[in-house]
Amino acid sequence: MGMVVSYIDRGNLSIGADSIMRDFGITPKAMGLLMSAFFWTYAAFQLPAGTLIDRIGIRWIYAAAFLTWSLASAAIAFSQNSSEIFALRLLLGLAEAVGPIASLTFIRQNFEGPEQGLPTAIYIAAQNLGPAAGSWIGSHLLDSHGWRFMFTATSLGALLWLPLWLWLAPRTSPPKVVKSTSAVLPSIPLAGLLAMSASILFSSYFWYFLLSWVPTYLTSSRGFSTTEMGSIFAIPFVVMAAVNITSGRIADRLAIRLGVFKVRVMFASIGYASASLVLLLLVFQANVTVLPLLIIAVTGVGIGNANYWSLAQHIPPANMVGRAIGYLNTLSQIAGILAPLITGWILGPEKNFTIGLAIAGVCPLVASACLLAAGPEGLAAVKKQMA
Numbered sequence: 472m473g474m475v476v477s478y479i480d481r482g483n484l485s486i487g488a489d490s491i492m493r494d495f496g497i498t499p500k501a502m503g504l505l506m507s508a509f510f511w512t513y514a515a516f517q518l519p520a521g522t523l524i525d526r527i528g529i530r531w532i533y534a535a536a537f538l539t540w541s542l543a544s545a546a547i548a549f550s551q552n553s554s555e556i557f558a559l560r561l562l563l564g565l566a567e568a569v570g571p572i573a574s575l576t577f578i579r580q581n582f583e584g585p586e587q588g589l590p591t592a593i594y595i596a597a598q599n600l601g602p603a604a605g606s607w608i609g610s611h612l613l614d615s616h617g618w619r620f621m622f623t624a625t626s627l628g629a630l631l632w633l634p635l636w637l638w639l640a641p642r643t644s645p646p647k648v649v650k651s652t653s654a655v656l657p658s659i660p661l662a663g664l665l666a667m668s669a670s671i672l673f674s675s676y677f678w679y680f681l682l683s684w685v686p687t688y689l690t691s692s693r694g695f696s697t698t699e700m701g702s703i704f705a706i707p708f709v710v711m712a713a714v715n716i717t718s719g720r721i722a723d724r725l726a727i728r729l730g731v732f733k734v735r736v737m738f739a740s741i742g743y744a745s746a747s748l749v750l751l752l753l754v755f756q757a758n759v760t761v762l763p764l765l766i767i768a769v770t771g772v773g774i775g776n777a778n779y780w781s782l783a784q785h786i787p788p789a790n791m792v793g794r795a796i797g798y799l800n801t802l803s804q805i806a807g808i809l810a811p812l813i814t815g816w817i818l819g820p821e822k823n824f825t826i827g828l829a830i831a832g833v834c835p836l837v838a839s840a841c842l843l844a845a846g847p848e849g850l851a852a853v854k855k856q857m858a
């Protein structure tokens with residue numbers, strides 16, 4: 472539920488982008504900068520957040536972060552210029568950095584390797600349901616009450632999550648931190664580490680292109696209305712959530728029989744490769760093809776991400792998982808910085824998505840190739856050395 476809210480709050484700017492550009496008279500290039508600002512602090516705070524969670528625990532850090540990002544998102548409704556939005560997006564990114572690390576740390580500390588597919592798929596499903604709910608609810612609020620009301624209603628309404636979290640959150644202490652890890656790190660197989668690093672960088676570029684610019688693509692390039700955009704953008708993420716949970720359970724069962732690394736690499740690489748079928752949007756111009764191609768692409772990247780993050784949390788020891796996830800998520804957010812900026816710069820005043828869509832569509836194919844190049848044996852070697 473926390474990650475659903477997180478993705479609604481970070482995605483509101485994409486839903487309201489066209490309206491905000493008109494109201495403040497800003498260009499697509501400037502809007503790309505505003506979308507990117509979130510990821511500057513989100514990326515910078517990944518490792519500090521991971522260290523805090525490893526040492527202090529999840530409960531109160533997550534609660535404080537959630538309160539901060541909800542208020543920051545709501546405050547955007549009262550902004551008077553793009554500079555104020557920029558500053559609030561920086562604060563939003565800093566606070567939301569805690570969410571994914573807290574989630575994946577909890578899974579690593581409570582589930583063994585062959586069991587991690589389903590809970591990780593549920594976590595990834597939340598990343599899908601957030602954009603789905605945000606686009607559907609946000610587009611209707613935007614259409615009926617404007618973008619300022621949309622930010623206020625979604626952000627303040629989400630504060631109902633806080634008492635539930637404090638009631639249900641784990642109260643256990645974090646695992647004891649092993650202080651002397653520096654001697655282990657140089658011996659980690661470089662090929663496996665580079666493969667994991669490059670894979671998340673390229674797959675995340677595609678993911679954040681979807682979240683930041685596809686709503687505008689649907690309205691400006693494909694001619695859909697605001698409410699049509701909300702539905703078309705939401706449906707693939709709902710389908711993705713259901714498929715992710717099912718595939719996560721299947722992957723867990725196969726992992727018991729075939730091995731964790733073999734199954735996770737297979738599922739992740741196939742998922743990422745299928746996401747690149749979004750490139751067919753450049754070939755088929757009929758609007759009837761948009762929804763099925765987005766469903767395939769979004770579902771593919773969801774399966775890829777679920778199995779990638781299962782690998783990422785399975786490899787490090789439990790007392791280092793926050794920092795390991797923080798490192799990989801830092802790379803992911805660097806892609807989050809680049810995708811809105813590069814796409815906004817390429818679009819130009821005419822909002823031509825051809826080159827931007829082509830670059831984004833190739834990225835998950837590269838991510839798939841990176842994991843296949845490392846292979847199950849290479850990633851297993853990384854785990855052995857870190858242990």
